[in-house]
Amino acid sequence: MKKIILCLLSISLLASCGSSIEKNNSSQPDTLANKNSTTEKSATQFDNEAAKRIDDANNSDVVYEVALGPNEVQIGSQIWSKLNLDVTNYSNGEEIIQVTDANQLKGLKKGAWCYYNFDPNNGAKYGKLYNWYAVSALRGLAPDGWHIPSYDEWRNLLDNLGYETAASQLKSTYGWKSFQGYITCPICAGWSDVYREGHDCSNCNNSRKVSSILSGNGTNSSGFNALPGGIFSFGAFGEIEEWGLWWSSSLSGDDHAEKFIISFESGSATGIQNERKSSFLSVRCIKN
Numbered sequence: 001m002k003k004i005i006l007c008l009l010s011i012s013l014l015a016s017c018g019s020s021i022e023k024n025n026s027s028q029p030d031t032l033a034n035k036n037s038t039t040e041k042s043a044t045q046f047d048n049e050a051a052k053r054i055d056d057a058n059n060s061d062v063v064y065e066v067a068l069g070p071n072e073v074q075i076g077s078q079i080w081s082k083l084n085l086d087v088t089n090y091s092n093g094e095e096i097i098q099v100t101d102a103n104q105l106k107g108l109k110k111g112a113w114c115y116y117n118f119d120p121n122n123g124a125k126y127g128k129l130y131n132w133y134a135v136s137a138l139r140g141l142a143p144d145g146w147h148i149p150s151y152d153e154w155r156n157l158l159d160n161l162g163y164e165t166a167a168s169q170l171k172s173t174y175g176w177k178s179f180q181g182y183i184t185c186p187i188c189a190g191w192s193d194v195y196r197e198g199h200d201c202s203n204c205n206n207s208r209k210v211s212s213i214l215s216g217n218g219t220n221s222s223g224f225n226a227l228p229g230g231i232f233s234f235g236a237f238g239e240i241e242e243w244g245l246w247w248s249s250s251l252s253g254d255d256h257a258e259k260f261i262i263s264f265e266s267g268s269a270t271g272i273q274n275e276r277k278s279s280f281l282s283v284r285c286i287k288n
């Protein structure tokens with residue numbers, strides 16, 4: 001089906017003006033507020049109305065531009081939150097169990113969240129980490145109008161960006177650990193083959209590559225602002241500043257579900273892998 005785009009610029013402006021977050025974006029924590037603002041709801045309502053109008057008209061040539069809230073980004077036809085989830089309550093209002101001590105986790109098969117290292121400072125930077133029991137709870141982990149992306153929706157995100165450079169486009173421009181990689185030897189890079197035959201490059205021993213410390217940050221050209229929030233699994237925290245890991249809503253066998261991952265090493269290291277339901281990962285919501 002053809003993509004349909006509808007102009008809602010005025011609503012977009014209203015949504016932006018209604019939020020103090022946009023005015024203060026540099027110092028804001030990268031988290032989705034516990035309660036949606038009314039501006040988000042009105043945008044959603046408008047989307048629903050727009051979708052209905054399009055169905056009524058049954059006209060696939062209508063140009064359709066989605067109204068985006070201040071913390072939303074459109075990638076392809078998907079609308080993502082720019083923030084990792086940070087809620088303490090399910091969408092029906094019930095409180096989600098907070099884990100503050102690893103001993104609480106023994107045999108825990110209920111929805112729960114924790115801060116990385118049980119440290120609220122990490123929550124302010126990366127949002128909360130949730131187990132999959134919270135993700136799958138019927139009470140609803142995602143705020144109204146949103147849901148946890150399925151395996152296919154994560155795949156679509158990669159398809160939209162292209163696998164080769166998706167990680168670099170998704171990653172924030174800060175917060176990712178540097179890593180040891182290789183760059184072209186700066187001494188002999190410009191040497192011609194003829195010159196090369198008669199001269200050795202002591203800098204790279206003629207391998208034409210030298211090891212170098214490379215930035216793990218991305219370009220964030222997608223606007224997704226992926227952050228390396230780490231994981232709690234097998235009784236230990238790990239991977240903060242190195243890996244971003246986000247749940248999907250899709251099961252993978254009895255004890256596992258699929259997760260989306262991005263590595264600090266290189267711009268293309270992304271993928272979807274399974275993860276134990278009892279592990280705690282970041283959550284990123286996608287709009288209904």
Ligand SMILES: [Zn+2]
Pocket residue numbers: 185186187188189201202203204205206207208209
């Ligand atoms: Zn060289």
